Amino acid sequence: MTELNSSDSNGNNSLIRSSAAQLAGMLASREVSAVEVTQAHLDRIASVDGGERGVHAFLHVNTEEALSVAAEVDSIRAAAGGAAAEELHALAGVPIAVKDLIVTIGQPTTAGSKILEGWHSPYDATVVKRLRAAKMPILGKTNLDEFAMGSSTEHSAYGPTRNPWDLDRIPGGSGGGSAAAVAAFEAPLALGTDTGGSIRQPGAVTGTVGVKPTYGSVSRYGAIAMASSLDQIGPVTRTVLDSALLHQVIGGHDPFDSTSLPDPLADLVAAAGVGHVEGMRIGIIKELHGEGYQAGVESRFKESLDLLRQAGAQIVEVSCPNFQYALGAYYLIMPSEASSNLAKFDGVRYGLRVLPEDGPMTIERVMGATRAAGFGDEVKRRIILGTYALSAGYYDAYYGSAQKVRTLVQRDFDAAFTVADVLISPTAPTTAFKLGEKLDDPLAMYLNDVATIPANLAGVPGLSLPGGLADEDGLPVGIQLLAPAREDARLYRVGAVLESLLEATWGGPLLDRAPDLTALTGPSPAGAVPSHGGSH
Template sequence: MTNTTTDLTRATAAQLADLLAAGQVSSVEVTQAHLDRTTAVDEQVHAYLHVAGQSALAEAAEIDRRRAAGEPLHRLAGVPIAVKDVMTTVGMPTTCGSKMLEGWIPPYDATVVAQIKAAGLPILGKVNMDEFAMGSSTEHSAYGPTRNPWDLERIPGGSGGGSSAVVASFQAPLATGTDTGGSIRQPAAVTGSVGTKPTYGGVSRYGLVALASSLDQAGPCARTVLDTALLHEVMGGHDPRDSTSIDAPVPAVVEAAQRADIKGMKIGIVKELTGEGYQAGVSARFEESLQLLVDAGAEIVEVSCPNFRYALAAYYLILPSEASSNLAKFDAMRYGLRVPPTGIDHPSAEQVMAASRDAGFGDEVKRRIILGTYALSSGYYDAYYGTAQKVRRLIANDFDRAFETADVLVSPTAPTTAFRLGEQLDDPMAMYLNDVATIPANLAGVPGMSLPSGLADEDGLPTGLQILAPAMQDQSLYSVGAALEAALTDRWGGPLLDRAPDLTAKGA
């Protein structure tokens, strides 16, 4: 590999780590190459909300100095990364894609960010997202939509569309994401990238601006299964500042991704997550992937999870309820946007709060706050929120029974390929249905991964395959994912993203 900008941005994180360790390239060169790529293409993609070029290069120079001095470094030290704008960062804005937090610079780093810095990964900047992580298309960002690198008139998924787009457009080899109902996995599926939602509690939530505390989970986004595992290892681990953090070692995800042995594994097809409602091209690529898993030595079994059919309804009662509570802190009194009400000379605190929340929150955030507040209100709590929590338990029981039969479960990640910008913006129910296959994992807290399964015949856009594993067995995702990735890459003659359009050829 020659050290041209194109080669460095096309290299995987693992390849860059090897080049850095061998002294064939510096972190400053790698970081600058990705910043140059952003200058060339992000006007089209709009993945970044904030580019931290100066600080990223300073961090890279420090890693180069430490490496030259012979200091022991993490394997990924010097490999740059982008951070989803829901994670607090010292010295950089954290807006959550909302006008409510426009220009806010946090006084502390999220634990995930602190761990990334400690491992020596230069942070390139903060990437776009649906406002407060509410959405499946990144069209609900107050700062404009991110576009899919495969087709700039299509969505990149959501809420983490900035994270998926930044790796799929080769502006960063790695990115962080968060997954409340599929916000890492669905964007990965529609952009031809890889994303993992770890076991709930496997990655600290400290410093993540909360949407739904019992569902939110940070995780890694990348272009390969191994790169995703390497970042997972950096992000994971126990954090005493997070009461839900699991006090256990990070599962051996990197070892699993490098071993990729699935001989004798039982892989369960979830009957309720296939068939009607799935685009023909999505289903066709899924069936082909199953055959490749069989060829690699796995056994396919069918499992039924009957309560999954209620997952969407339960989720859209639990999430808005928790969001209503979590977003109450944006009251114009302590930090964030403050807007005086018009026509009132001496407004009360309540009037300022109402005016500020009306101006600061977008339509989707308001919709979910209203729904959640209603579900939690006196006389309705047991009927709505309480019942949804009972359904959540039934879904977890379905997973338990399924994992008695199968080592992992698989399904298409999303029912369709990327839809056009604006196509579902005025149809909330259609938007919510994009997460029908990913939501059960969040309700039960089990880990899930999406990886590319090919291109749909109808539109030539990426499709994704989802892998689900029992809680704290995240390594199983990586074993199956790496085996399937190897078989698919061999069939395609290279990574799927090699087939994506050349954005620089569009006059960037």
């Protein structure tokens, strides 16, 4: 595999390769300006994201606004006396990318679908409001599987995103754009959404950190819903500490979200700095490794267990027998809720409208023509499946039974957490597969989420971090940690320790071993990045 060059073609290698925490420190000391940091990432996007062989992590690049916010931060820090600077958030001036499922004022929100092409939201999602309050420049909106339905970001209406480790492979899904942007050093931080693994599975195959917070601990207000009882917004970063910092910004109660937890957010940054796991009980989930998992994935998983054991953790095995039914239950619950949530896209109120070519001009016929033209194959497949599962005569047999399985999965977690403080498994059964390899086999695609789905069904938090490279293909492997609901701090504690142990073994961050993208992609024509949802 090609080694990374020591300097980026834009001369900003040290800035784009710094963690968010490092950037925050440099900004606070005025070693570098927020404009310089933001411009460095915009230059990187222009260098590697566009063109035929580009990463294509972004659907829209928010150049003008991002630089304006960065300039404002610099102005505050330069103010006489510095009193105003002391009031700035620690991440002020650190740029971030936002998954294009999360609505934003001033930028298009497409959900990766033709049915919302060019649509502008009249309001900000709560998490976006919190980013703006922290004065974090928003670099743009990232690509995704249409309405978050997919495991490879190949189901976007605007073309697939490529994995920065191998441009012929998928970056995971549905949030492959956010993970690829972070892995390609186009953004130090990103937001994703996780309904069945859409933050963690892309994290696993791109060598990044992805966190699904406890359900309800981060507001979903302003995230276009796919499955309301499963969806959760969370951080996409390159380090566990960066995830804790971002989680601290976006988390907490929101009165606009009826499912929002009233609990105050724990000090997640402090948890990430505890530095030891001595005496902690870490449970290996019997049903989530072994047969069906790639050999290289299993090897890296066992190495992580050995490191935790050597660090003083007690490794125990737990059985969650109902996890074997989780995938089937999820693919009944999720399409059923998606069928209901996507009913609003009818060609009448907003978004795309397609008129029938002939016959009477009724609302039903306009809706049919609009949805036929605006939705892609995977979205149509899930709407049909969900509508069928909710139909009279089948509701109890399918949707009702799936909800009963969900309860059994929750009980398995409850039992497991009586003998273990944190659970551990591989995040995904394989490394990144090739683009197009599973597009014609939906069931094979769905199996990528087999290890991540149980957490969404139960509402518990999950964290994926890089576990190394598989021997067979040299591609990233993810290690997943799971904790009881409301115990996100435990994930950060164990995750930060494991990350440190692994990096000590490798001699540095995993992404330092990724190929040089500039050499692989070449510069985009005129430095332009295609924007499918609106102008730059």
